[in-house]
Amino acid sequence: MSGWQTLFYKEVLRFWKVGFQTVAAPVLTAMMYLLIFGHVLEDHVKVYETVRYTAFLIPGLVMMSVLQNAFANSSSSLIQSKIMGNLVFLLLTPLSHWSWFVAYVGSSIVRGLVVGAGVLLVAVWFAPLTFAAPLWIVVFAILGAALMGAMGLIAGLWAEKFDQLAAFQNFVIMPMTFLSGVFYSIGSLPAFWQTASHLNPFFYMIDGFRYGFFGVSDASPWLSLGIVGSALSVVSLIAMHLLRTGYKIRS
Amino acid sequence: MPAISFQAVSKSYASPRGPAGSTFLALDNVQFDIEEGEFFGLLGPNGAGKTTLISILAGLTRATSGRVMVQACDVQADYAQARRKLGIVPQELVFDPFFNVREALRFQSGYFGIRNNDDWIDELLTSLGLADKAGANMRQLSGGMKRRMLVAQALVHKPPVIVLDEPTAGVDVELRQTLWQFISKLNKQGHTVLLTTHYLEEAEALCGRIAMLKTGRVVALDRTSDLLKAASGNVLRFKTTGTLPPALAARARITGSVVQLPANSALEIEQYLAAVRESGLIVEDVEMRKADLEDVFIDIMNRSSAQQSAGVNA
Numbered sequence: 001m002s003g004w005q006t007l008f009y010k011e012v013l014r015f016w017k018v019g020f021q022t023v024a025a026p027v028l029t030a031m032m033y034l035l036i037f038g039h040v041l042e043d044h045v046k047v048y049e050t051v052r053y054t055a056f057l058i059p060g061l062v063m064m065s066v067l068q069n070a071f072a073n074s075s076s077s078l079i080q081s082k083i084m085g086n087l088v089f090l091l092l093t094p095l096s097h098w099s100w101f102v103a104y105v106g107s108s109i110v111r112g113l114v115v116g117a118g119v120l121l122v123a124v125w126f127a128p129l130t131f132a133a134p135l136w137i138v139v140f141a142i143l144g145a146a147l148m149g150a151m152g153l154i155a156g157l158w159a160e161k162f163d164q165l166a167a168f169q170n171f172v173i174m175p176m177t178f179l180s181g182v183f184y185s186i187g188s189l190p191a192f193w194q195t196a197s198h199l200n201p202f203f204y205m206i207d208g209f210r211y212g213f214f215g216v217s218d219a220s221p222w223l224s225l226g227i228v229g230s231a232l233s234v235v236s237l238i239a240m241h242l243l244r245t246g247y248k249i250r251s
Numbered sequence: 252m253p254a255i256s257f258q259a260v261s262k263s264y265a266s267p268r269g270p271a272g273s274t275f276l277a278l279d280n281v282q283f284d285i286e287e288g289e290f291f292g293l294l295g296p297n298g299a300g301k302t303t304l305i306s307i308l309a310g311l312t313r314a315t316s317g318r319v320m321v322q323a324c325d326v327q328a329d330y331a332q333a334r335r336k337l338g339i340v341p342q343e344l345v346f347d348p349f350f351n352v353r354e355a356l357r358f359q360s361g362y363f364g365i366r367n368n369d370d371w372i373d374e375l376l377t378s379l380g381l382a383d384k385a386g387a388n389m390r391q392l393s394g395g396m397k398r399r400m401l402v403a404q405a406l407v408h409k410p411p412v413i414v415l416d417e418p419t420a421g422v423d424v425e426l427r428q429t430l431w432q433f434i435s436k437l438n439k440q441g442h443t444v445l446l447t448t449h450y451l452e453e454a455e456a457l458c459g460r461i462a463m464l465k466t467g468r469v470v471a472l473d474r475t476s477d478l479l480k481a482a483s484g485n486v487l488r489f490k491t492t493g494t495l496p497p498a499l500a501a502r503a504r505i506t507g508s509v510v511q512l513p514a515n516s517a518l519e520i521e522q523y524l525a526a527v528r529e530s531g532l533i534v535e536d537v538e539m540r541k542a543d544l545e546d547v548f549i550d551i552m553n554r555s556s557a558q559q560s561a562g563v564n565a
Contacts, residue, residue, distance in 0.1 A: 006361025014349050085345035089355075089404060091311055092339050093362035094331035251312045 004099035007090070011107030015073055022111060026069055027118040030061045034126050037183060047185040048216050054127040058120070059137075059210040060182035063144060065119045067205065070112030070145035071152040071173055074104045078156025079165050087249060097243035101153070101236070108149025109142060116141055130213060136221055137212030140228065144205040147232045148173075150239045157242050157249065176202045186218055201231040252323050253284035254412050254443035255308065260317035262303055262467075277303045279467040280317070285445060285460075287322075287411075290438050292458030292475070293447045294548060299464040301447045302342060305416050309339045321412055335363060338410035340401050342417045346389040352376070352400060353385040356407055363408035375403045378433045380426065395422045399430065406437075413437065414445045419453065431457060455479070455544035463551055470555040475544070482547040484515035485539050487523060493532040499523065504549055513546060514539070 001009065015022040038054035047056045081087035090100070123129070131137065151173075159165040179193075180202035186194050197203045198219075208224030211217035217224070241247075260281040263274040278300045285291045295301050306312035308319050310326050310333070319326045324333040347355055353372065360368035376382045379399040384392060392400060402418060413434070419427045435457065438444050448454055454461060454475070461478060463471040471478065490508045494500075504511040514520045520539075527534055 001361050001366060003362050003364050006358055009361075010350075010358045013354075017349055081347070084348070085343050086347040088311070088341050088343070088345060089347070089359060090362065092309055092334060092337075092341075092405075093359075094334045094364075095362055096331065250310070251306075 003095045004103050007103035008106045011103055012110050015111050023115055026065050026115045027122060030065050030119040031122050033061055034123055038126055051214055052127055055129060058123040059213045060206055062116045062119045063206045063209045064177050064182050066112040066116035066141055066145050067148045069115040070108040070148035073108040073111040074149045074152035075156040075165055079159050097240055100243050101240055104153050105146055105149040108152060109145040112145030132215030133212045140205060140209040143228050143232055147235055150235045153239045157247050176200055180206050182206060201227060204228050254287045254322060255285040256320040257281050257283055258318050260314045263315050277467050281469055283462055283472055287443055288441055290444045290457055290459050292454040292461040294454055294461060295464035300467040301464055305414055336410055336412050338405040338413045340405045340415045340418050344397050346397055348390050351386055351388050356403060359404045360407045365408055375406055379403055380429055395426050398422050412443045416447050419450060451545040451548055465552055465555050471551045478547050482542045482550055484513055484542050486542055486546055487512045487514040487520055488540055489537040490535045491532045496526050496530045499526055
């Protein structure tokens with residue numbers, strides 16, 4: 001294996017070894033959402049004419065799990081290595097900033113997809129699902145996970161303590177996920193919040209992902225692809241720059 | 252081509268105390284070469300800049316000015332090549348709790364692009380007395396084992412230049428012997444070794460040449476034998492339970508009740524004993540011995556302090 005492949009493999013093995021906490025737990029959480037929201041709102045909320053609410057909810061929850069876990073993977077791995085001090089073993093190697101980026105973001109994508117697949121597997125018991133355009137499902141899952149993996153990389157480099165990372169998660173990631181249409185179509189929101197949602201890149205990730213299931217969405221999947229792709233490029237460039245300059249890891 | 256070349260290396264940090272914008276000079280124009288195959292000691296009190304210098308060599312810290320070359324590779328401009336040539340044993344006892352000993356060593360090999368490294372990994376584990384721990388999680392290792400594991404991790408890619416930053420801190424005597432036998436063997440095979448340690452008897456026994464750092468400056472740089480020759484004087488050693496007069500205490504090396512004073516003439520010895528008698532101390536086990544590296548070290552550190560304060564007054 002070459003350098004980046006080793007680091008990628010190590011990062012995958014790292015979360016897999018504690019799979020109960022990194023895979024099973026988020027699947028259980030998503031199942032709780034599905035059970036409670038699906039049950040309570042099934043007969044009260046109508047989003048699209050042809051789609052049951054529980055079925056509408058599933059892609060949102062799957063994508064939310066993909067995004068949150070992709071973020072958690074790179075950010076928690078980095079902060080742990082920084083606090084434990086074992087990041088030095090990587091810093092002493094000839095690995096380039098490209099290798100770091102590909103390995104950390106790649107392993108975050110894997111964790112995101114594994115958790116997402118787990119949630120999906122459980123969710124099909126709750127409502128029948130259609131797969132209108134499967135390629136969009138895969139594309140948005142991978143791009144969304146990559147974007148969040150790269151954000152996690154930035155947050156992990158920036159944070160010096162676990163509570164800083166928790167703050168980032170609670171004050172940035174969580175609100176953006178919840179205000180992105182996981183639980184509702186933004187068409188049902190008041191005009192102001194509809195406009196606000198259109199500025200949230202998370203909305204496009206979830207909307208595009210959902211399009212792959214039902215073939216209907218709030219925005220065109222191509223627009224969503226463009227926005228998610230651009231956001232990924234910008235965040236990746238920032239992450240690469242921080243890695244290249246050794247931001248907070250080399251003095 | 253030197254194995255390591257420090258070329259006018261300076262490092263300043265923003266001063267944590269003092270007025271805004273003020274800087275603290277951790278390394279001041281450090282310049283020396285370490286030749287291929289040398290066993291080289293870098294000594295100095297805490298805060299002298301040893302670890303900063305090694306961090307710059309390792310690429311963990313950037314020099315404010317000057318540069319460092321490892322076998323003609325610049326550690327910044329050509330970092331990938333330089334790091335392949337370097338095996339660094341960090342001072343902090345760090346480990347990755349997710350993996351066992353063999354996994355950690357395989358990963359470390361992989362970061363350097365080395366596959367199927369198990370033969371060398373096994374040899375490392377055997378030489379460092381860790382063979383029966385290959386499957387143990389890093390968390391289960393004792394402090395001394397973790398320390399030896401750091402050595403193994405630094406050597407997975409068979410680097411020609413080995414840097415040990417206080418490798419024997421917290422390691423018991425027997426294991427220290429094992430470690431030094433192994434490192435000496437590597438040195439005989441042609442690996443260059445740079446060692447920092449607070450155990451001066453180790454440096455005296457192992458290092459062919461020594462540099463001493465104090466407050467970021469090289470205050471001595473010579474062959475170990477020449478350093479010892481230069482301090483060819485003798486040492487008066489005795490035990491006492493009382494407090495030494497200040498004039499003597501300033502020159503003495505005190506370890507519990509054992510007092511050691513540099514004594515280059517009979518007159519000096521007489522003066523010491525007279526001072527001790529006057530202060531009414533009871534003295535036991537008086538003996539003379541040859542000066543060792545610790546005496547040289549203390550002497551050089553005191554002399555450079557005197558020079559510095561003279562410089563300030565002038």
